[in-house]
Amino acid sequence: MIKEHFTGTQIAYYIVCKRKLWLFSHQICFEKYSDYVELGKLINQESFKKETYREVELGNVKIDFIKTKDGVIVHEIKKSRKLEPAHIWQVKYYIFKLRELGVNCSSGVIHYPKLFKKIQVDFTSEDEEIIKNFRQEINEILSAPMPPVINKPYCKKCSYYEFCYS
Incomplete structure (x- = not known):
């Protein structure tokens, strides 16, 4: 079955680790046992509490918050910059x-509250084609057997570490 709609988490996992994407997408989830994930959720809950449009849901997609001055701007809150390329593609x-829904949106901001940093994310026409390719590649990954372990330095802090390395 070809799937066209993914979560932002699946897009991020696609960038970080195909195995994690596969496991998560097949409902094998270990995030609820991870202290790192819990810390990230706490940072998200405690940051930007006064924003009007918090946790905006578009079907299976959940955006941390949006602002609506001069078009819609997506805002995402993250704990660390270690996986920043995944954060950028998630935004x-x-x-x-x-944009698929006809909303005027061409940029976003990733906030790293613990670091007092933020980065601007701009969307280009090339990004649209890249995301369409991501969706095709994700479908291929999900319909194949589980991918191998990638053995990267950041694996040690992953909620799937014990599963992959035991």
């Missing part, structure tokens, strides 16, 4: 989804 995917 670009949210912009892509909004």
Whole structure:
């Protein structure tokens, strides 16, 4: 079955680790046992509480918050910059989804509250084609057997570490 709609988490996992994407997408989830995931959720809950449009849901996509000055701007809150390329593509995917719905959105911001940093994310026409390719590749990954372990330094802090390395 070809799937066209993914979560932002699946897009991020696609960038970080195909095995994690496969496991998560097949409902094998270990996030609820991870202290790192819990810390990330706490940072998200405690940051930007006064924003009007928090946790905006578009079907299976959940955006941390949006602002609506001069078009819609997507805002995502993250704990660390270690997986920043995945964060960028997650935000670009949210912009892509909004644009599919006819919403005027071409940028986003990733906030790293613990680091007092933020980065601007701009969406281009090339990004649209890249995301369409991501969706095709994700479908291929999900219909194949589980991918191998990638053995990267960041694996040690992953909620799937014990599963992959035991």
